[in-house]
Amino acid sequence: MEISRYLRQDRADENGECSIDFRVCWKQQKIRFSSGYKVHPDDWIETVEVVVDPATGRRRKRKKFQTLDRAVNRKLDVYSYGLEEYFDKLDYYPTISEVRAELTRIRQAELGIEPKQPEKKKPEETAAIGPTFFEFWDQYMADHAGLKAKHYVRHFKSTKDHLLHFAPHADFKDITLPFANRFLQYMMKQGVQDETAYKQLKHLRVVMRYARKCGIAIPNDFEDFPSYRSIIQREALKWDEVVALQNVDLPNNLVRQRDIFLFQCYTGLRWSDLKHVRPGNMIEIRSDGNEMEPALRLIQEKGRRENLVPLTDQAVGILKKYGGTLPIISGQKYNVLIKEVARKAGLNRRVVLTEYYAGQRVDVEKALHEIISSHMGRHTFAMIMLDRKVDITDLSDLMGHGSISTTMIYRTIRGEDKIKVMQKAWGKQSAKI
Structure with a gap:
């Protein structure tokens, strides 16, 4: 030794x-x-x-x-x-x-040296281990800012603001099933639509899952947070209404917005992808008849997947009119102007919308031109393709869906088709309302 x-x-x-x-x-x-x-x-x-x-x-x-x-x-x-x-x-x-x-x-x-005893810190002096709940929420948004679309992070920011108003001192240990139910009731009392309130809970559940993956101790019942099965109403234009939009006389500022909407009806592109349409995205692909056909090759904003969209003659005509680059404005302004376009085109078909507020059903009847929006152009494309007997698998690929189950939402029987089914079973009915 x-x-x-x-x-x-x-x-x-x-x-x-x-x-x-x-x-x-x-x-x-x-x-x-x-x-x-x-x-x-x-x-x-x-x-x-x-x-x-x-x-x-x-x-x-x-x-x-x-x-x-x-x-x-x-x-x-x-x-x-x-x-x-x-x-x-x-x-x-x-x-x-x-x-x-x-x-x-x-x-x-x-030597008479006693071992040092660790000082007992007062509860208020004990340093917190790891980030607080709201600090971690900011971390989640920062980690996903470059991986998700801008609106994705913006929605999570909105949920965080609601949580700060509801429980400004909440921490991970507080996020339990009773907390989720109280937060849901709070949102509904604020006049938020039920579907939106449940989406806030979905965001909360996503952040809690991410916290668990990062090794943070969290309550186990967050997976039991209530979820909302919304009534999906995919309203779309009929072909004669699309033709009415094509033929209506409009001032120049509305003509541009009408053309953008029609381009969506012909291609099924999302609003977020229209800004990426450039002359450089246009290609030609060889068809079965050995002829070269125009198409668009884009990286979708949603899902970041490549999508190849064949172009109809009408879509090519719109692109040539604007030099290959569509005159995109803000989505908010566009949705206001396209309603004016639809009003001038006489799209007055009555539509009943069903919404829920604080668990109470509210049926609202509106004219079609009052509810038309940018996404309805994509719905119209899907319904036109299904009306023309396009296979659902092919439609899913054309629309750039990640799963065919998303496309199946559009596969609903329209009112006139339901009448044909009933007449086939019961014969033509003569009673009138």
Whole structure:
């Protein structure tokens, strides 16, 4: 067994003093420990591993005039002699934990040094481990800002704002099923439509899942948060209504918005993808008849997948009219102007919309031109293709859906088709309302 002392000069404090440490080696094992004393390097004699009196060590350069600091050296010797006696009386080589236990005994019994007890922090002084709930929410949005569309992050920002108003001091441990139910009731009392309120809960559930993946301890019942099965009303224009839009006389500012809507009806593109239509996206592909046909090749904003969209003659005509780049404006302005276009085109067909507020059903009847929007052009494309007996799998590919189950939403029987089905079963009915 060998014991040596050395100065930790790599860890000097603000006064330049360094800790005196011990190194103990035996039978291919080694430990290091601090003596608990610090000295200035000028007061340490490395060759004999002793401390000199600071009053003489720094002023007198000649060692024969230096006097030793007997008090400190005596305490250092207690460690050395105590460990030597401990090893001498053993007939085996101790483990590291046994040697550390002996060091603790030497400190307490022979040097009178009690082990330091960790200070108990007051609850309010205890530092929080990891991010708070709302800090983590910001982290989630930052982590997904470059991976998702802009509106995705914007929706999560809206949910966070609602949560801050509802429970500004909420933390992960508070996000339980009762919390979710209270938040849902709060949203409904604010006049938020039921479907929107349930979407806020969906966002909350997504963030909680992400927190669990990041190793944060969260309540287990967040997967039981209530979900909403909405009544999906995919209203679309009939072909004669599309023709009415084509033929209506309009001022120039409305002509541009009408053309954009018709382009959606002919291609099925989402509003978010229209801004990416450029001359460079136009290609020609060879058809079965060995002829070259025009098409668009785009990376979809939603899902970031490549989609190849063949172009009809009407769609090509619109692109040529604007030099291959559509005159896109903001979505909000567009939805206002396209309603005016539809009104001038006489799209007055009555449509009943069903909505739920605080669990109460509300049926609202409106004219078609009052509810037309950018996404209705995409719906119209889907319904026209289905009316013309296009296979649902092919339609899913044309629309760039990630799953055919999304396209199946459009596969509903229209009113006139239902009449044909009933007449086939019951014959033509003569009763009138």
